[in-house]
Amino acid sequence: MSAPETVEEADRAVLVAELDVIRARLRGDDPAEAATGLATARGRVEGATFLDDIARGFGLTPFERAVLLLAAGPELVGETAQDIAAAGGDPRPTFALALAHLPEPHWSALTPHGPLRRWHLVRSVEPATPTRSPLVVPERVLHQLVGAGHLDAELARVARPVPEPQEPPAPLAAAAAGTADAWAEGRIVALTGPQPGNVLAVAAAAARAAGGRRLYRISAADVPRGSEGRERFLRLLERESVLAGCGWALDFDDARDEDAAALIRALPSLDVPAVVLGHEGPPPEGAVRITVPRLGVPERGAALREALDRRCRPGAAPPPEESARAAGVFDLSVPDLEAAAGEAARGADLWTACRLRARSGFPGAARVVEPRAGWDRLVLPETQLTQLRALVGAVRHRTRVLEEWGFGAGATRGLGTTALFAGPSGTGKTLAAEVVAKELGLDLVVVDLSQVVDKYVGETEKNLGRIFDAAEDGSSVLLFDEADTLFGKRTEVRDSHDRYANLEVGYLLQRMESFRGLAVLTTNARSALDQAFLRRLRVVVTFPYPDPAAREALWARAFPARTPTDGLDPRRLAALDLPGGAIAAAALTAAYLGAERGGVSASDVAAATRWELAKSGRPGGGG
Numbered sequence: 106m107s108a109p110e111t112v113e114e115a116d117r118a119v120l121v122a123e124l125d126v127i128r129a130r131l132r133g134d135d136p137a138e139a140a141t142g143l144a145t146a147r148g149r150v151e152g153a154t155f156l157d158d159i160a161r162g163f164g165l166t167p168f169e170r171a172v173l174l175l176a177a178g179p180e181l182v183g184e185t186a187q188d189i190a191a192a193g194g195d196p197r198p199t200f201a202l203a204l205a206h207l208p209e210p211h212w213s214a215l216t217p218h219g220p221l222r223r224w225h226l227v228r229s230v231e232p233a234t235p236t237r238s239p240l241v242v243p244e245r246v247l248h249q250l251v252g253a254g255h256l257d258a259e260l261a262r263v264a265r266p267v268p269e270p271q272e273p274p275a276p277l278a279a280a281a282a283g284t285a286d287a288w289a290e291g292r293i294v295a296l297t298g299p300q301p302g303n304v305l306a307v308a309a310a311a312a313r314a315a316g317g318r319r320l321y322r323i324s325a326a327d328v329p330r331g332s333e334g335r336e337r338f339l340r341l342l343e344r345e346s347v348l349a350g351c352g353w354a355l356d357f358d359d360a361r362d363e364d365a366a367a368l369i370r371a372l373p374s375l376d377v378p379a380v381v382l383g384h385e386g387p388p389p390e391g392a393v394r395i396t397v398p399r400l401g402v403p404e405r406g407a408a409l410r411e412a413l414d415r416r417c418r419p420g421a422a423p424p425p426e427e428s429a430r431a432a433g434v435f436d437l438s439v440p441d442l443e444a445a446a447g448e449a450a451r452g453a454d455l456w457t458a459c460r461l462r463a464r465s466g467f468p469g470a471a472r473v474v475e476p477r478a479g480w481d482r483l484v485l486p487e488t489q490l491t492q493l494r495a496l497v498g499a500v501r502h503r504t505r506v507l508e509e510w511g512f513g514a515g516a517t518r519g520l521g522t523t524a525l526f527a528g529p530s531g532t533g534k535t536l537a538a539e540v541v542a543k544e545l546g547l548d549l550v551v552v553d554l555s556q557v558v559d560k561y562v563g564e565t566e567k568n569l570g571r572i573f574d575a576a577e578d579g580s581s582v583l584l585f586d587e588a589d590t591l592f593g594k595r596t597e598v599r600d601s602h603d604r605y606a607n608l609e610v611g612y613l614l615q616r617m618e619s620f621r622g623l624a625v626l627t628t629n630a631r632s633a634l635d636q637a638f639l640r641r642l643r644v645v646v647t648f649p650y651p652d653p654a655a656r657e658a659l660w661a662r663a664f665p666a667r668t669p670t671d672g673l674d675p676r677r678l679a680a681l682d683l684p685g686g687a688i689a690a691a692a693l694t695a696a697y698l699g700a701e702r703g704g705v706s707a708s709d710v711a712a713a714t715r716w717e718l719a720k721s722g723r724p725g726g727g728g
Contacts, residue, residue, distance in 0.1 A: 113252040115146075116154045120250060122146040123156070124178050127171055128185060130206050131192040155252050162347035163220040171207045172200070172214060176227045176240040177247055197230070197239030204236070224344040225337075249348045256321075257345050259338075263327035267320040267354065270309040271412070273439060274404040277307050280397045284311035287393040288352075288378040295381045295388035298397030299574050302438025305354065307397045308380045312352030315378050320352045322382075325360035325368055335368065339375050346377040358383035399436060399577075402508045406432035408439055412446035413455075423455045433504030434547075434580045435459040436621070456546055464548055467575045470556035470568055471583075476543035483533060483540055484651065484658045484685060492646045493537055496524055497544050499643070500580075500623045522623045523641065525588075527631040528648030531686025534627040535586060537646070541625070542582040550581045554588075573616055580622045588626035617641060653679045656688065663692035669704035678710065687717045 110118075122143040129136040153161070160170045175198045178185035186196040193202040204210045213219050215235050221227045226246055231238035242250075245257045256264065273281060284294045284307060294311075298304045305322070312320040329335050345351050355372075357365050365384065372381070372389035381388060388394055400408065409432045413422040422428075437445065441462040448458040464473055483490065499522050506512050526534035542549040550572075557568045576583050617624060618641055631639075631647075639645070651659060657679035664670055683691065694713035699705035 110149065112150075115150045116156075116252055118146045119143070119150055119154050120156055120174070121182060124174055124182060124185065127175050127178070127207065128182075128188045130208075131188045131202075155250055155254075159226075159246075159249065159347070163224055163226065163344075165220055166209070166211065166214070168203070168207055168209045168211055169214045169219070169221055172198075172203045172221060172240070173226055173242065173246075174250075175203060175207070177242040177250055180242065180247055181251070195239060197241065199237055199239060201236040224340055224347075226344070245344075245348070254348055256349060256351075257341055260321075260323075260341055260345055264321040264323050264353075267305060267309045267312075267322050268440070269319075270306050270313065270439075271415075271443070273306055273310050274400055274408050276398050276400060276404060277303060277439065278310065280307045280395055281310035281314060283393075283395050284308065284380065285314040285378075287395075288315050291376065293372055293375065293379050293381060293389050293392040295384065295392045295394045296397060297394065299399055299577065300397070300436075300438040301382070302440040303400070304382060304397045306439045307395075308352070308354045308382070311380070312378060315352065316350065318346075318350050318352040318378060320354055322354045322356055325355050325357045325365055328355075328364075328368055330364055330367070332367075332371075335371055339371060342375065342379070343377050352378040352380075354380050354382055356382045400439075402433050402504055405436065405442070408432075409437075409442045409446060412443050413449060416446050416450040418450075421450070423449060427455055430504075431456050431459045433508070435463050436577055436580065437462055460546065460548060463581070467550060467572065470553050471572050471575070472551045472553065473581070474539070474542075474549040474551055476539040476547075476549045478536055478539045478543060480540055480544070482662070483537060484655050484662070485533065485537075486649065486655075489646055489648065492644060493541060496522065496623075496644050496646075497541055500541075500545055503621075522643050523617050523620070524623070524625050524644040524646060525631070525639070525642050526625060526627045526646050526648060528629070529650050529684060530629050531684030532648035532650060533685045534648050535584065536685075537648070538582060538584045538625045538627070541623070545582065545623075547623075548581045549584055550576060551584045551586065554585065569613065569616065573620055576622045576624075577620065583622065583624040585624065585626045587628065589628045589630055651685055655685075656681070656683065659685050659688045660692075663688055664696070664705065668696060669699075670706075671704050672707045673705070673710060674707075678714070681714055681718070683714065683717060687720075691717045 122139070122145075125139040126136045126143055129139045156170070156174065159165070159173070165173065175185075175189075178198070179189070179196065189198050189202065190196045192206060193199060200215050203214075204212075214221060217223065222229075225243055227240045227242055229235055229238040229240060245255075248254055255261075272278070280296075284296065287294045288311070296304045296308060298307075309320045312318040329338050342351075342353055346353070355368070357368075360368070365386070369381075369384065369386070369389050372379070373391055381392065406429050409428050410425065413428055417423075431445075432442075437459060441459075445455065445458040445462050449455040467473055480490075483493075485493075503522070526537060528534060539549050552572060557565060557572070572583070575581075626642075631645075649655075657675045660673075660675035660678040664673070691710065691713040694716065695705050695709040698709040698712060
């Protein structure tokens with residue numbers, strides 16, 4: 106008993122039967138018998154064949170459909186070449202042969218703008234003689250005709266499939282629906298938003314809503330630069346959209362300005378479901394601009410919980426309060442929430458998985474530090490320690506206060522926590538920021554102001570904006586050391602440089618108020634800061650210069666318990682006028698001096714402290 110006929114086999118039988126009708130016409134035979142065979146083959150197929158889909162998708166006329174099948178004929182049925190050669194003298198068909206033997210012929214099928222040539226469904230071997238040139242069918246189209254379709258080889262080299270999305274949260278679903286509606290009107294969509302992961306998730310969801318399409322991402326930098334190559338590439342995108350049911354996301358992040366501008370000008374001719382990503386300039390003509398928002402804490406928490414329940418074994422998912430706490434702190438995109446849930450399902454700590462996912466977005470001007478210092482490293486008066494603990498509490502309970510208790514309802518500014526640590530150099534300001542970050546279980550992001558400040562107008566604001574955007578995602582602790590160099594007093598406007606410097610400060614004031622994370626600024630000169638800026642700070646912690654009692658405590662903690670020491674007296678060392686940072690540096694120097702002998706002596710410390718005092722031009726020493 107033979108196996109039942111597959112869908113592909115039934116489709117191929119229709120294809121061969123339809124080709125038999127064309128071959129009969131080429132031989133000059135009555136096509137009625139072949140037409141009866143075609144009707145029989147058609148009766149075994151439910152719905153459209155692959156050739157039907159191609160003809161409908163590209164709007165082929167009956168004549169153009171027959172030309173496509175005739176051009177593919179020698180590859181489908183070997184005897185077709187003999188019939189073609191007998192009718193036209195060449196084993197490959199030509200447009201002249203088709204015009205002479207196929208019904209309903211029309212000259213427009215030969216033109217470059219006709220569907221056969223526009224979308225490269227057939228190719229003229231000798232384009233200079235369009236009627237007499239042999240016609241061939243590209244391999245991609247031939248495979249599609251027999252149901253063995255795959256992504257075009259040229260596109261496959263640069264296109265990356267975007268993972269199939271889960272059902273997105275309501276705000277993203279609304280953006281996806283708007284994108285699909287714009288595509289239905291034949292319009293390209295420029296998608297923007299603060300989180301590229303959510304933007305791409307919206308594009309993928311829109312593709313699925315638009316007929317179950319698969320989204321592919323292509324870097325604009327990989328699109329050919331010349332006008333002819335670029336035009337051909339866009340037509341291949343259109344062809345593949347019909348053959349494989351694709352949607353396209355064109356990512357402009359890495360494109361050169363001149364290439365991006367040329368591609369943007371060319372895109373209005375692209376008739377496919379497509380979105381533009383990462384383009385900061387004007388969108389393509391006629392495009393719809395849709396902004397993808399950040400998710401609120403409730404939607405983010407629900408998305409993370411759903412991902413955990415789906416990925417973890419029954420009963421193995423982290424408890425709801427743990428996932429709610431992570432979602433309240435880490436403003437991750439939907440793909441990152443999915444990835445974090447996957448790592449948790451494999452046994453990783455959920456909080457750590459979320460923190461690591463949030464770490465990757467910082468630009469080069471920011472350095473991510475995993476904090477290690479604890480409260481035992483700080484030597485400060487109780488007042489300052491209480492302020493620091495209150496600062497930790499403000500960040501830790503932000504979701505409860507702003508979301509559950511309603512303080513954040515309707516507000517867009519003043520929701521973040523910004524602290525100023527002011528005091529002389531070496532008094533522990535940077536160390537305190539590290540302690541706060543460790544207590545919160547967050548990364549410490551140290552901003553290099555030398556790379557942030559740019560002499561070109563507007564670039565400083567852009568650099569800071571990228572840092573703040575990344576910090577919003579990860580709820581990291583942002584540390585601006587010696588912030589008075591950037592957040593200084595606004596000056597009287599004497600020239601354009603003063604005006605732009607004041608604009609930078611104004612931008613910073615606005616961004617700090619809307620920032621939802623924790624930003625710590627340190628300064629050695631509080632009086633140098635702009636007063637309007639100081640009023641917007643939630644917490645100001647003054648770090649005093651250590652008195653003898655504090656210096657004694659600092660010396661007592663300067664050497665780890667495993668360090669062998671001999672004859673060191675913290676009380677005697679405290680008589681030296683050194684701040685905490687200098688004491689830590691002297692202790693490390695002394696340790697290196699004593700390492701050769703296997704222990705740190707008083708003379709090692711004396712030498713190290715003399716060198717520290719000399720840094721500030723002060724004589725002295727001790728030990």
